[in-house]
Amino acid sequence: MAAYVLRRFLSLLGSVLLITAVTFLVLRALPGNPAELMLGMDAPPGALQALSRHLGLDLPLPVQYLSWLAGAVHGDFGRSLLFQLPVGTLIAQRLPITLALALLALLLGLAAGIPLGVWAASRRSPLPSAVTAVFAQAGLAVPSFWLGTMLALVFALDLRLLPPDGVAPFRTPLALLAHLLLPAVTLAVPQAASTLRLVRASVLETLERDFVRTAQAKGLGQGAVLYRHALPNAMAPVATLIGMHLGALIAGTIIVENVFSIPGLGSLVVQAVAARDVPLVEACVAVFATCVVAVNFLVDLTYRLWDPKVVEA
Amino acid sequence: MRRPLPASLRLGLGLCLLVLALAAAGAVWTPFPPQAMDLAHAMAGPGPVHLLGTDDFGRDLLSRLLVGMRLDLMLALASVLLSGAAGLAVGLLAARLRGLAGDALMRLVDLLYAFPAILTALMLVTVMGASTTSLVVVLAAVNLPVFVRLTRSMALSLNEQPFVEAARAAGAGPWRIALRHVLPGVLPTLLVQAATALSGAFFTEAALSYLGLGVQPPTPTLGNMLSEAQGFLAVDPWMAVPPGLAVALCVLAFNTLGDGLRDRLAPGGGPPGRSGRAAPFPAPSAAPAQVGRDHALVIDA
Helix, strand or coil, X not given: CHHHHHHHHHHHXXXXXXXXXXXXXXXXXXXXXXXHHHHCCCCCHHHHHHHHHHHCCCCCHHHHHHHHHHHHHCCCCCECCCCCCEHHHHHHHHHHHHHHHHHHHHHHHHHHHHHHHHHHHHCCCHHHHHHHHHHHHHHHHCCHHHHHHXXXXXXXXXXXXXXXXXXXXXXXXXXXXXXXXXXHHHHHHHHHHXXXXXXXXXXXXXXXXXXXXXXXXXXXXXXXXXXXXXHHHHCHHHHHHHHHHHHHHHHHHHHHHHHCCCCCHHXXXXXXXXXXXXXXXXXXXXXXXXXXXXXXXXXXXXXXXHCCCCCCC | CCCCCCHHHHHHHHHHXXXXXXXXXXXXXXXXXXXXXXXXHCCCCCCCCCCCCECCCCCEHHHHHHHHHHHHHHHHHHHHHHHHHHHHHHHHHHHHCCHXXXXXXXXXXXXXXXXXXHHHHHHHHXXXXXXXXHHHHHHHHHHHHHHHHHHHHHHHXXXXXXXXXXXXXXXXXXXXXXXXXXXXXXXXXXXXXXXXXXXXXXXXXXXXXXCCCCCCXXXXXXXXXXXXXXXXXXXXXXXXXXXXXXXXXXXXXXXHHHHHHHHHHCCCCCCCCCCCCCCCCCCCCHHHHHHHHHHHHHHHC
């Protein structure tokens, strides 16, 4: 087990290095000098040179990358040109909000998706199937930026139940929850839809298995067969799905944070791209990608602990 | 043997025809010129003159919707063609590459595959700007890894098939085998993937436009119409409704088409899950099984 964890961890490190290297290469080696990108075409040559020196653009690319990496390990990602602040500080301020939002959305999505999926699989009548199929398709098709806008319109502007945008500090958890609820629901809808589809398929498949037939044969009622025997076995694929979803949710915050003006990492990266603030974009992409890869790593480990039959491919 | 078309495929084809018809309408005729302003009737609701109402400049929403939809659809189609062709080429190459080069290539592709689509897109937009051409490339890059992985894994297993071995024994060279024998086996699955990729590209383009990083106003796209509408949410909430529904309709159409094609190729279906690229990490154990399953049926069909 220890060897497995170590191997997976090294592979995680490798992925993160590769991601940051690719990001770095794309942002610095593709057409146009980043300094020019940031200052615009008609910037005075003096300013261009000063910025190039500040970014270390006169050095060879591998040297640039290694010095960036050496800084990044210490939390020093350089200075944001847009905010005139250290990039590390900006990220430290904004990452917690984004993670809180993604986790809340994950919980909501599971809380809605699993029961609906079981419901859709357990009934013979066509109604639950039809209702959940419509929800599943619609949930996947509706763009989050539109759903968020509509939710804000109804629950914040019309009914005035929840605040329309912004956040509250972590010191006041209830107020924070109220602010994050609509964005989290927005993020959770497609996730709930895809959980529903998976849970339904998995439960249906499990219900065909021999041990379920045995349980039915020994006279157990419908409920006992479903909840005691089928359900625990049907949940294994859902664990894998949680990892995929958390990754998707973290990426989804990029859009939803902009809908609800939440000062998290997602709105930060969009501001950075719009202003072509290269050091900030590099760092944000690195942090996002690391989160996604790390989540996958954790899921792999839990999966292995959960089900000892899983052997590494 | 001919099986009747599955209901999902019929629905998907119908919805796609509807979307195409609307987009085609945007190309030939719109009720008003999409940029024509009529400030006297700004922010009107739906009515007999402006069927879907007007925006803050009094521009006709229906006209802008049709024109925007056509542009979005063309961007998505162009990008899927590009990424499909490039993915096919790289995938066939990757299936032939052995050793370090092949490993390195696939490692990179897997990594890009795991990278959230919107993040890849944002990064490339930073570098390439937001022109129409660069958007096609950005959206193609987002879908490229899926096509590469799919082509490679199918080509690898087709390479082991008796008919390919027979061709090899008959003296066919590697490229002839790839083009004459492997390619026809790969294409149907790629076509199914193309429908899913189309919805992914459409979604990403709408998201970028919404964030102000895609096609720039005043050229209408569904995404930037929505983003403009959001500024007037408190005054005129109706403005946000049509573009959002239009995005949902298009994505639904492509997703249903993809599901339907998959049902047709593989009765029993692939694993459920989000179409498009929202789920960036397929279970390591699930992915090959799904390709294998689809592929077995492709051969059989």
